[in-house]
Amino acid sequence: MKLRALVIDDSRVMRNMVMESLRRTQLADFEFSEAEDGADGVTKFNPKATDIVFVDWNMPKMSGIDFVRKIRATHKNCDVPIIMVTSEKTMGKVEEALDKAGANAYIAKPFTIEYMQKKISPIVNELEAKGGSKQGKGFFGKLMGG
């Protein structure tokens, strides 16, 4: 399944690590776009062309948690999953991201491929059940005569 992922981190090295880790999970055929901070992420986020978002917490200009709040507030009918990938791992932070801001999953750094696979797998399965990427769904729909 093809998935268009937006990866947001102020560190180019970390963006590459997240993208490489996702490729290695082999959970989907990922196509990546990148953003350098939360504000850049808000600009680059397109609910019609983004299937899943991976966002760091601790960033200049706009933090990851503010990005999640902004997206959930401005795209109220958007169900694109947002995954926090962060070194912040106190219970309070996890609760703030998942329960209050509206992130779908929380991956604590440092992570292994297996750990990422375990965290992402249910979300990818859910997306697959919905028909994969919006682009893929349209194409699939056309093939099926939809």
Add this chain to the structure above:
Amino acid sequence: MADLKTNTQQIPDELSECVRQSVLTNIEMMLGVELSSRDSDGVDLPCEGITGIISLIGDVSWSLMVCLPRDTATAVAVGFVGFEVPFESADMGDVVGELANILAGDISARLDALGVKAALSLPTVLRGKDIDLLLPEGTPSVRHIFSSSLGQFSVRITAGEPSHMRRSGE
């Protein structure tokens, strides 16, 4: 745990041990190498290299400094990202900043479990020779030196935030 929040005369042993265990656990996990540690006994590790600094601010104000000599930084970066990162590149700054961030995040979680709340600042990374912060006299500070097949590096925890510290010449 009140001592952890209120002791400004010295770095509490619990914090020092928290930092040591965090470095051992995370570096071994990330880089797959065995680490040994020792207290610096006041003797600094000579360091022409790169230093990541991050602050923990909340119930307490502490700063964490991760200092990697050039050769160690280059070896650690390969282990961290899986490819060579030139020492002079911006990516090397990313690696060391992220390393400091991961360690501080883990320390913050360990402190949280002890009832101490502290948020992380953004990391600052400096490259140069024998980088040090000149602290006001009596500022508590503890430094651990770690050794592995990738080389030696040091991690220092200091009371206060960098903005409250003196810089050279002041």
